[in-house]
Every structure is written in C-alpha cells, then in structure tokens.
Amino acid sequence: MNTVITPEKIELPPGAVLKLLGNWQEYQRMVLQLGDRSIPRIKYRPGEILLMAPLPEHGRDASLLSLVAITLLDYLNCKYDSFTPITMSLPEISGIEPDYCFYIENWRAVVGKNRIDWENDPPPDLVIEIDVTSYSDINDYLPYKVPEVWLLKNKHLLVYKFAVESYVLGESSYFPNVREIVQQCLQIANEQTTSEAIRWLRNFLQ
Numbered sequence: 001m002n003t004v005i006t007p008e009k010i011e012l013p014p015g016a017v018l019k020l021l022g023n024w025q026e027y028q029r030m031v032l033q034l035g036d037r038s039i040p041r042i043k044y045r046p047g048e049i050l051l052m053a054p055l056p057e058h059g060r061d062a063s064l065l066s067l068v069a070i071t072l073l074d075y076l077n078c079k080y081d082s083f084t085p086i087t088m089s090l091p092e093i094s095g096i097e098p099d100y101c102f103y104i105e106n107w108r109a110v111v112g113k114n115r116i117d118w119e120n121d122p123p124p125d126l127v128i129e130i131d132v133t134s135y136s137d138i139n140d141y142l143p144y145k146v147p148e149v150w151l152l153k154n155k156h157l158l159v160y161k162f163a164v165e166s167y168v169l170g171e172s173s174y175f176p177n178v179r180e181i182v183q184q185c186l187q188i189a190n191e192q193t194t195s196e197a198i199r200w201l202r203n204f205l206q
Contacts (some may be wrong), residue, residue, distance in 0.1 A: 005051075007033070012040045012053035017133050022049040024092045031087070031095070038085050043140065044095035052135040061152055062099040062130045064189050067198050068182055069102060069128065069150075072175045075205045080104045081111055088118055094143045100128040101146075104174060118144065126150065126174065138167045148173055157182040 003018060004011040010033060012018060018040075022030075027044040030051075034042060043050040066084065073080050081103045089095040101124035103110050109122050123144040129136045131153045138160050141149050149160040149167065157179045160167040172178045181201065188197040 010034060010040065010051070012051055014053050015055045015133055016040075016051075016053050017135050018051040020049045020051070021047065023047070027095055041097050041135070042095070043097065043135075044089070045140070046093065050135065052133060054130075055132055058099075058130050058132045060189070060194065061132075061186075062128065064185060064194050064197060065128050065130070065150060065152060065157075065182065066100040067194065068178070068185055068201060069100070069126065069175075071198055071201050071205070072178070072181075073102070073104065075202075076174075078104055078174075079107050081107045083124070086116075088116075088123075088144055090118055090143050094140065096140050098124075098127045099130050102126040102128075123147070128152075142167070150178075152182075155186055 003013065003016060005018070005020070010030065024044065027042070027049050030042060030049060034040075040051045040053045043052075066082070070082070082100065084100045085097060086101055087095065087097050104125040106122040106125055110116055123146045125147050127141060127146050127149045129149060129151050131151060136151060136153070138149060138151060142165070145162055147162050151158045151160060159170055159172050159179060161170040161173070175181070181204075185197040185201060188200050
C-alpha cells in the first residue's frame with residue numbers, strides 16, 4: 001500500500017508515521033474525512049498534524065493492557081468507565097487519540113454521557129498508550145493534565161504521573177506493582193495468548 005493523502009482519500013501502509021504542516025482547521029477537516037475509521041490515527045499539535053497506521057502488534061498490546069487494567073479494577077471492586085476509541089481535543093491546542101482511557105475517581109463526571117467536554121469535564125484518570133512507531137509523546141497529555149499515563153515502549157511499561165506542569169516516572173496510584181504484572185502478562189501473551197495472560201493474572205490475584 002502506498003501513502004495517499006488527498007481531499008478524497010487518506011491511506012497509510014501499516015507502521016507508517018506521517019508528519020504534515022497544518023493548522024487546527026485542516027486537522028478538523030481531516031478528522032471529518034476519516035469519520036469513524038480507526039485507521040490511520042490522527043494527532044494535532046500546534047502547527048502540525050501527525051498520522052499513523054498501527055501495526056498488529058500495537059492493537060494486540062493495547063488490548064492486553066486494557067484487559068490487565070480491567071482485571072485489576074474488577075479485583076479491587078472499583079467503579080469505572082472506559083472508552084476506546086476516543087478523541088480528546090482542545091481547540092487550537094491539541095487533538096489526540098489514546099488507545100484506551102479510564103475514568104476511575106471521576107467516573108461520576110462522565111457516566112451516561114455521549115460526549116465529553118474536554119475544556120470543562122475532568123480528564124480521564126488513566127490513559128493507556130502503546131508506542132511501536134515512535135508516534136507517542138507523553139507531553140501530548142500535558143494540556144489535559146491526565147493524572148496517570150501508561151506508555152508501553154519497547155515492551156516495557158512506563159508509568160507517568162502528572163506533577164505540577166510536567167510528567168515524571170513513578171508508580172501507579174491504582175496498582176503499585178503493575179509494571180511487574182504487565183511484564184509477566186506480556187511474556188505469557190507472547191509465548192501463548194492474551195487469554196492465557198489474563199487467566200494467569202486472575203489466578204495470581206486469588
């Protein structure tokens with residue numbers, strides 16, 4: 001597949017990342033053009049638009065990490081709401097599409113909502129982002145002040161916590177040993193299947 005960017009068609013080969021110069025209005029036009037398509041992913045930073053076509057590895061890892069989070073939240077008997085796919089946007093400032101996001105402490109703010117007002121509603125408490133093609137950047141979440149971001153990079157989980165005006169590496173506020181759990185689940189999923197990894201996690205938690 002070749003890269004095609006026209007007013008009628010947007011196509012990228014798997015694994016491709018494309019950076020274009022563009023303003024907010026051009027980003028909005030491309031979002032409308034893509035409609036409900038989940039591929040390619042699209043992101044806006046002031047003055048530039050980024051497009052990325054995920055590899056199968058991206059989707060598999062995103063699925064695994066979301067299932068890990070769901071399994072842990074259920075084990076802890078936490079109330080939560082989760083979203084995927086979802087577009088977070090602040091006019092003229094940012095447009096991003098996290099792989100998965102969870103409202104845990106702030107679930108009441110979004111329960112039953114069909115649309116989230118990113119200028120007034122609270123951000124997700126937890127965002128999951130998979131970086132296979134160097135498309136992800138933790139600083140993309142700064143405008144939203146997301147409290148916790150899980151970034152899987154090179155098969156290692158990095159847990160970022162929002163602190164004042166930046167992100168710092170730390171431990172999860174919800175699952176203190178999540179990095180070790182994710183590492184074990186990744187190994188099992190790679191050698192067997194995602195289902196076996198989650199089955200191991202449920203047994204581990206008993």
